[in-house]
Amino acid sequence: MVSSRPGWTVAQSRVPRPGYGLCLYPSYLLLTLLLLTLTPNPSEALAGPKFTKIPGDQIGVSGGVASFVCQATGDPKPIVNWNKKGKKVNSQRIETIEFDDGGGAVLRIQPLRAPRDENTYECVARNSEGEVATTANLAIIREDLLPLGFPSIDMGPQLKVVERTRTATMLCAASGIPDPEISWFKDFLPVEPRASQGRIKQLRSGALQIENSEETDQGKYECVATNSQGVRYSSPANLYVRVRRVPPRFSILPSSYEIMPGGSINITCVAVGSPMPYVKWMLGSEDLTPEDDMPVGRNVLELNGVRESANYTCVAMSSLGIIEATAQVSVKTLPKPPGTPIVTETTATSVTITWDSGNPDPVSYYIIQYRAKGPDKKYETVDGITTTRYSIGGLYPNTEYEIRVSAFNSIGQGPSSTQVEARTGEQAPASPPRNVQARIVSQKSVMVRWEEPEEPNGQVKGYRIYYTMDPSQPMSLWKIQNIQDSTVITIQNLVPSETYTIRVLAFTSVGDGPFSDPVHVKVLPGVPGQPGKFKVGKVSDTSIELTWEPSYTKEGIVNYELLYKPVKFGSLEKLTFGPRSSYTVEGLRANTEYSFSLAAISNKGIGAFTNELVQKTSQASSCQILHPYASSSSYMAGPPLWEGSSYTDQSKLLSILPPQSWIKPLFEAMLTCPLFLCQTGLPQKQSFKWQMII
Numbered sequence: 001m002v003s004s005r006p007g008w009t010v011a012q013s014r015v016p017r018p019g020y021g022l023c024l025y026p027s028y029l030l031l032t033l034l035l036l037t038l039t040p041n042p043s044e045a046l047a048g049p050k051f052t053k054i055p056g057d058q059i060g061v062s063g064g065v066a067s068f069v070c071q072a073t074g075d076p077k078p079i080v081n082w083n084k085k086g087k088k089v090n091s092q093r094i095e096t097i098e099f100d101d102g103g104g105a106v107l108r109i110q111p112l113r114a115p116r117d118e119n120t121y122e123c124v125a126r127n128s129e130g131e132v133a134t135t136a137n138l139a140i141i142r143e144d145l146l147p148l149g150f151p152s153i154d155m156g157p158q159l160k161v162v163e164r165t166r167t168a169t170m171l172c173a174a175s176g177i178p179d180p181e182i183s184w185f186k187d188f189l190p191v192e193p194r195a196s197q198g199r200i201k202q203l204r205s206g207a208l209q210i211e212n213s214e215e216t217d218q219g220k221y222e223c224v225a226t227n228s229q230g231v232r233y234s235s236p237a238n239l240y241v242r243v244r245r246v247p248p249r250f251s252i253l254p255s256s257y258e259i260m261p262g263g264s265i266n267i268t269c270v271a272v273g274s275p276m277p278y279v280k281w282m283l284g285s286e287d288l289t290p291e292d293d294m295p296v297g298r299n300v301l302e303l304n305g306v307r308e309s310a311n312y313t314c315v316a317m318s319s320l321g322i323i324e325a326t327a328q329v330s331v332k333t334l335p336k337p338p339g340t341p342i343v344t345e346t347t348a349t350s351v352t353i354t355w356d357s358g359n360p361d362p363v364s365y366y367i368i369q370y371r372a373k374g375p376d377k378k379y380e381t382v383d384g385i386t387t388t389r390y391s392i393g394g395l396y397p398n399t400e401y402e403i404r405v406s407a408f409n410s411i412g413q414g415p416s417s418t419q420v421e422a423r424t425g426e427q428a429p430a431s432p433p434r435n436v437q438a439r440i441v442s443q444k445s446v447m448v449r450w451e452e453p454e455e456p457n458g459q460v461k462g463y464r465i466y467y468t469m470d471p472s473q474p475m476s477l478w479k480i481q482n483i484q485d486s487t488v489i490t491i492q493n494l495v496p497s498e499t500y501t502i503r504v505l506a507f508t509s510v511g512d513g514p515f516s517d518p519v520h521v522k523v524l525p526g527v528p529g530q531p532g533k534f535k536v537g538k539v540s541d542t543s544i545e546l547t548w549e550p551s552y553t554k555e556g557i558v559n560y561e562l563l564y565k566p567v568k569f570g571s572l573e574k575l576t577f578g579p580r581s582s583y584t585v586e587g588l589r590a591n592t593e594y595s596f597s598l599a600a601i602s603n604k605g606i607g608a609f610t611n612e613l614v615q616k617t618s619q620a621s622s623c624q625i626l627h628p629y630a631s632s633s634s635y636m637a638g639p640p641l642w643e644g645s646s647y648t649d650q651s652k653l654l655s656i657l658p659p660q661s662w663i664k665p666l667f668e669a670m671l672t673c674p675l676f677l678c679q680t681g682l683p684q685k686q687s688f689k690w691q692m693i694i
Contacts, residue, residue: 048130049078053104055123055136059230061150062142063111066231067224069190071104072125072132080105083122093117097188108188114140141230149177151225156234162213164243170208172223172234180225180232182206187219213241247320248277254301254314254327258410260334264304267327271297271316277323282313306331335359335407335414338366338388348397348425348457348510354389355405355417363407368392373400373421383408397427397457426458429506429513433463433487436504438521439529439553445492446521450504452487458508465489471501471518478503494523499608518611526604528553531560534598534610537582541590541620546613547582548598555602567593567614576601590620 055068072078079102082089089096089107094117097106103125109117118140124133141147155173162168174180184191184202191208193200200217201209210217218241223234252270259265271277279299280289289299301312309330316323339356346352351370357363365386369379382392395401400423404416433450441447448465462484466475483489494500499522503515520530528551537545550557562575564585577583588594593616599609 045075046129047075049074049125049127049132051123051125051132051134054134055107055121057137057139059139059141060109060112061146061230061232062114062140064231065108065110065222065233066112066117066138067109067185067188067190068107068121068123068136068138069104070107070123070125070134071100073103074125074127074129076127076129077101077103078125078127078131079103080123080125082107083124084119086122089121095188099189106189109138112138112140114142147229149227150229151176151180151227151232153223153225153232153234157208157221157223157237159237159240161240161242162210164214164241165212168210168213168217168239168241170210170221170223170237170239172206172208174206174223174225174232176225176227176229176232178227180227183224183226184208185222185224191221210239215241215243217241244274245320246272246274248273248316248318248323250314250316250323250325253325254312256328256330258330258332259306260411261307261331262305263331264302264306265329267301267303267312267314267329269299269301269314269316269325269327271314271323273316273318273320275318275320277316277318279314279316282315283310288312301327303329332361332409332411334411335361335363335409337415338405338407338417340418341403341405341420343403343420343422344389345391346422346425348427349395350391350393351395351401351403351422351424352389352391353403353405353420353422357388357407358417359407359409361409363409365408366390367406367408367413368403369406369416370401370403372396373402395424397424397430398459399424426508426510428457428508428511429453429460430455430457432514432516433504433506434516435532436502436516436519437529437532438500438502438519439551440521440523440525440527441490443496443525444494444523445490446494446500446502446523447488447490448502448504448519449488450516453506453513456506456508457513458510460506461508462506463487463489464505464507464512465491465502466504466515467491467500467502469495469498469500475503475515497522497524499523520608520610522605522608524605526553526555526602528555528557528600528602528607530608530610531598531600534596534613536613536615538584539615539618541618542588543584543586544588544594544596544615544617545582545584546596546598548610550579550581551600551607553600553602553607555604557600557602559601561599561601561606562596563598563609564594564596567595588617590617592617 049072051070051072053069053071055070058066058068060066068082070080070082072080080098082096082105093110093113095108097108098104099106105123107121118138120135120137122133122135124131151174153172153174155171157170157172160168160170170184172182174182182202191200193202199211203209206223208221208223218239220236220238222236225232248271250270251272252268254267254269257265257267269279269281271279276297278294278296280287280294281299281301282288288301299314306329312327312329314325314327336358338358341353341355344352344354365384366388368382368385368390370392371377371379382390392403400421402419402421404419406416407414431453433453436448436450438446438448450463452460462482465481465483466478468478481489481491499520502519502521505515506513531551532549534546534548537547539545546562557579559576559578560580560583562577562583562585563572565572566589575585593614595612595614597609597612600607
């Protein structure tokens with residue numbers, strides 16, 4: 001008979017030999033024989049799961065340990081799982097330890113937490129023939145509420161080191177009412193003395209005795225005391241089995257490498273054992289390490305100028321055995337360029353592209369480089385992309401970009417793909433029209449001109465010009481004129497001698513941009529327009545320089561009028577000076593905000609004032625006081641503060657009352673920087689310039 005498959009047999013045919021007769025059977029006998037031989041063997045029939053170990057209910061102590069053991073048999077071998085409330089247990093404190101190739105499982109809970117862990121736990125065993133389940137309940141009692149007779153570990157196992165083949169004894173003693181039964185766990189799994197063929201025994205005292213100890217006996221042991229009151233676990237103790245003779249094993253396995261053609265690498269291989277093994281390298285059947293120069297324990301293979309991929313074998317050998325490990329050296333090149341990117345979507349601030357990998361082998365990631373089209377524009381880089389689709393954000397509206405993609409592998413970055421160009425969508429302008437100017441062209445009309453916005457965010461479709469005689473009104477009440485394809489407009493039918501305020505905005509197909517700053521113009525022929533580009537120049541603690549562009553006028557400018565005042569406190573000051581394009585206002589207070597407004601004057605009258613310009617003077621850098629009794633070149637750190645002295649920050653004046661022997665002199669000190677005075681006098685390490693006034 002020849003076995004064809006488990007549980008089935010077939011008859012083997014034979015060719016008759018010469019000199020032997022051929023025995024012929026009737027056809028019905030042959031059919032009966034075939035049916036009998038094709039019948040499955042009942043002893044090898046499939047079977048559903050059946051429990052061989054069923055967990056029991058347990059009562060644990062809070063902060064302690066609980067373990068439920070469950071095991072089943074069947075054909076095929078069932079898989080055992082633990083559930084809580086119908087779901088697999090999943091917690092840092094709850095662990096499932098499988099044994100018997102999955103046919104058994106220990107549910108371990110440590111430390112116990114009440115009432116969180118008090119529950120019914122279900123053990124389920126299943127195979128292709130069905131499943132069975134059983135449950136166990138867990139109750140938890142606080143340490144201070146334990147009932148009389150709850151198990152107590154009087155003596156637990158201790159750390160032990162034993163020579164291989166010697167006997168090791170792990171001690172355990174427990175008490176309780178009734179007397180507890182003692183069992184053992186090793187590495188969280190139950191110890192089965194009966195399965196050791198007498199090598200492992202549990203003594204009447206509860207101790208665990210291991211004869212002829214082996215390396216597999218090494219581990220962490222716990223003794224468990226159980227009675228009707230509950231379960232108590234000992235602290236774990238390690239058993240170490242010392243082995244004098246150890247076969248070779250690799251402590252550092254050789255690593256595989258991917259290198260560029262012509263590259264160099266060092267491959268390290270380390271093996272240990274007792275006795276220590278010799279280590280050599282081989283390429284196929286060729287020895288790379290000389291027989292008479294074979295190192296012990298560690299061997300480094302140096303490869304230079306590698307051009308071909310190969311497998312190198314590290315061999316460790318001793319009198320106790322030979323082991324091998326292989327390192328694969330792959331000669332790789334840089335990745336190929338990906339396919340040309342395809343633009344799939346654009347918005348005002350983003351472009352989405354896709355591309356083909358272009359590489360038969362996997363790559364680590366992709367790198368995208370993009371830049372706005374134009375001279376001297378630098379590429380921006382996005383790396384670490386693991387897909388072949390990406391949206392590049394943070395782009396400028398209505399801007400044409402150049403985009404390329406490259407791949408990166410363990411060797412490095414490959415060449416870039418063919419470049420693709422994409423233009424972002426439009427938005428409303430982000431900035432107003434620039435350099436808005438207005439000048440009189442007749443008794444009732446004004447010409448307004450401007451420049452395009454700095455950030456149009458698209459193609460400017462036109463401009464809206466708003467104007468009014470009352471700028472305090474809402475913009476919706478201002479008059480409007482629209483114009484396309486031009487940056488100049490003439491506003492007609494204005495009221496003579498009135499001052500108009502004008503603002504301009506640009507718009508694209510998406511929407512309107514922001515308004516320009518107001519421009520003022522007086523509708524009176526011959527009167528100058530508003531000075532242009534009115535701005536701040538140099539600033540000190542006592543002066544502010546102002547600059548501007550001269551106003552347009554046919555009559556010619558004869559003077560300028562400048563109005564200024566402190567923003568918070570102070571009266572309005574007026575200065576008049578001749579034609580120029582800058583002026584420095586002197587005699588200002590340090591660290592103070594001032595507002596300025598400028599108008600041009602011709603023989604026909606004064607024009608419109610500019611918008612208010614606000615600027616703060618700088619902080620004074622040093623202060624000194626001239627002593628009243630010294631010469632003008634002699635200074636002191638500061639005068640004493642006599643009784644009755646006072647200081648006012650806003651006026652920057654220091655008033656000092658002299659001794660009564662003085663004949664009513666009055667001293668005032670003009671301060672050139674802000675000071676902070678305390679009740680006892682002026683701050684140290686500061687001085688103030690002052691002078692005596694009588």
